[in-house]
Amino acid sequence: MAQLVTTELLLLLAGVAAVWAARPRTELLNVCMDAKHHKEKPSPEDELHEQCSPWKKNSCCFANTSREAHKDISYLYRFNWDHCGQMAPACKQHFIQDTCLYECSPNLGPWIQQVNQSWRKERILNVPLCKEDCQQWWEDCRTSYTCKSNWHKGWDWSSGHNRCPVGAACHHFHFYFPTPAALCSEIWSHSYKLSNYSRGSGRCIQMWFDPAQGNPNEEVARFYALAMSAGAMPHGIGLLLLSLVPMLQLWLLS
Incomplete structure (x- = not known):
């Protein structure tokens, strides 16, 4: 199990480092x-x-x-x-x-990317939502209806607000989003993705939290920002991932 978690963390870090290398933003926190x-x-x-x-x-x-x-x-x-x-x-x-x-x-800085859109110059991409958040979202929406799997585009706006486009049939959510992962990743053009990490792990973003307990997303942003900043250096991604293996193993054993 520990090996699987370590592997997932390395893949996550490689992914966010690659995203970071493609964008000019320097402030991540x-x-x-x-x-x-x-x-x-x-x-x-x-x-x-x-x-x-x-x-x-x-x-x-x-x-x-x-x-x-x-x-x-x-x-x-x-x-x-x-x-x-x-x-x-x-x-x-x-x-x-x-x-x-x-x-x-x-706390979304590590996942902000530049875009060329009339209503915004930046967006978020592949924010790792904690698995409970995606699963509960999906469960609570199963009895509701929609007509599209991507809510960012393709609507009929002729009335001043979004309506289903011609030919798009209304079905239960699970028709368009058969899994929690599909809901989180597809509904807003991959703004989010389902993480295999749980709330409190420090490795996934919580959609909501109890402010009396502090903001857990601050720790998550720091973790990914550190990885991405190091990965932006020449040949830094591979070196970073290698250097993190012992540390990740210590975390898993602690």
């Missing part, structure tokens, strides 16, 4: 994306609303953004969660948490 509603820099935001509240101490979103994140067809993106009938409340809660993480978290 405590940063905000250059996107539609984000602050330029993270700062305290005392009035964050409900499910966005864990980020009050240090946030990339404004209070008004957090309130809009809880509304149907809000001004943020004019996105209608109920495009195939009313979404189950438990399912919608995950999408609100997803929006709060995206808009508010200052």
Whole structure:
């Protein structure tokens, strides 16, 4: 089992190092994306609303953004969660948490990439969500309906908000997302991916957390930022991975 975990960590580090090598951003910790509603820099935001509240101490979103994140067809993106009938409340809660993480978290720096889009200059790619987060998201949405597997594109926006395109049939979520991994990776064009690591491991991002216990995503961002920064040096990726093997084994035995 320890060997499998070590192998997965090495593969993860190789992947994030490769991503880092392809992008010019140098700040990986405590940063905000250059996107539609984000602050330029993270700062305290005392009035964050409900499910966005864990980020009050240090946030990339404004209070008004957090309130809009809880509304149907809000001004943020004019996105209608109920495009195939009313979404189950438990399912919608995950999408609100997803929006709060995206808009508010200052701990996504290792996965930020530049993009050439009219509404943002940066996005996140392959953020490793803790396996419980993906699995619960999938379970709670199984009875809800949708008509697409990629929610980033392909909608009919003629009404001012997203509607199913012609020929797209509404089915239960599991028709378009047969597994938790499919849901996390496909729904937002690989913004996320399912991690085999659990909450509290320090190796995966939690979509939500209890702020009284601190922000666990800070440790996760530091881990990947260190790996990616070292991997950006000439021939650094291979050397980094080799040097990490003894340390990873110590972690697994501790």
